[in-house]
Amino acid sequence: MNFNSHMDVVVASAVGLVNALTEGERRGRPYRLPDATARAEAATEVLRAVSRRAEITESQVGELTAIARELRVVFEAVAAGDLDAAAEQVNRLLEETQARPRLTRHDGEPWHIHFHGARDGLAAEWAAPCATGLAVVLGGELYDRLGVCTAPHCDRVYVDTSRNGMRRFCSTACQNRVKTAAFRARAQSRP
Ligand SMILES: [Zn+2]
Numbered sequence: 001m002n003f004n005s006h007m008d009v010v011v012a013s014a015v016g017l018v019n020a021l022t023e024g025e026r027r028g029r030p031y032r033l034p035d036a037t038a039r040a041e042a043a044t045e046v047l048r049a050v051s052r053r054a055e056i057t058e059s060q061v062g063e064l065t066a067i068a069r070e071l072r073v074v075f076e077a078v079a080a081g082d083l084d085a086a087a088e089q090v091n092r093l094l095e096e097t098q099a100r101p102r103l104t105r106h107d108g109e110p111w112h113i114h115f116h117g118a119r120d121g122l123a124a125e126w127a128a129p130c131a132t133g134l135a136v137v138l139g140g141e142l143y144d145r146l147g148v149c150t151a152p153h154c155d156r157v158y159v160d161t162s163r164n165g166m167r168r169f170c171s172t173a174c175q176n177r178v179k180t181a182a183f184r185a186r187a188q189s190r191p
Contacts, residue, residue, distance in 0.1 A: 006112045009050055010133035011159050014071050016046035017130065019170070021061075021068035024155040027173050031156075036061050047126060052107055056123065063123035070127070074134050075157040079148040086146075087138055093131035097124065101132075151178050 019026075020042040023033050033039065036058040043064050047054035056064060070093055077086035093099075097117035105111045117128030137146060137159070145160040147167065151174035160167035169175040 007133055007136050008161070010115075010129050011137060013046050013050050013126075014130040014133055015075075015157055015159050016049075017043060017064065017068045017126070018072045018075060019156045020046060021065045022072045025153045026156050027171065028151070028153045028177060033065070039065065050129070060121075060123040063121065064126060067123065067127040067130070071130055071134070072157065074138075075146050075148055078138070078144060078146040083138070083143065090131055090135045090138055093127055094135060097128035097131060099128035099132050149174050151175070152181075 021033070021039060024031050034042070040056045040058045040061040043056040043061055044054055047056065070089070073089045074086050077083070077089060097119060099115045099117050101113050101115055103111050104114045115129045115132035116125050119125070119128075134146070137143060142165070145165060147158050147160060149156050149158065149170035150168045151170070154170060154174050156170035156174075158167060158170045169178065
């Protein structure tokens with residue numbers, strides 16, 4: 001995609017947080033929230049892609065879990081074709097977090113824009129860049145690239161970074177499940 005590379009990473013991290021921290025279904029099975037320790041580890045791993053110093057503790061992960069639920073609303077609205085609802089949700093998050101652009105340079109990287117919020121709290125701080133990343137997607141030509149997996153019994157989310165924009169599944173695992181099921185259905189319908 002043509003966002004700047006830092007923004008691509010931020011959008012991917014929003015996807016990662018939603019998939020790790022919201023319950024539902026995953027690749028054909030129920031997905032229940034892991035305990036706080038496992039969630040903190042998963043969230044830290046997701047956010048390390050954005051900042052090498054990211055560290056989410058067990059006491060912070062509850063707040064981050066609530067943020068992930070708010071982010072999920074955006075993906076679900078886009079998947080349902082309700083862009084107005086998606087935009088309203090992003091605007092609400094931008095307002096709540098008071099996201100503000102700031103050029104930073106750290107860890108030997110070139111200057112790039114961070115969007116941290118004005119609120120205190122490490123976990124809350126992540127809502128601002130994630131909401132900004134989603135705002136950049138929704139405000140651009142590739143606004144419909146956010147999605148929810150269309151495979152049966154899966155509601156994990158994705159961002160479609162493919163050239164043709166035809167992605168429908170969260171993973172190749174779900175893509176293969178659907179292909180296999182279609183193949184079986186065709187085989188059974190033959191006399
Ligand atoms: Zn899936």
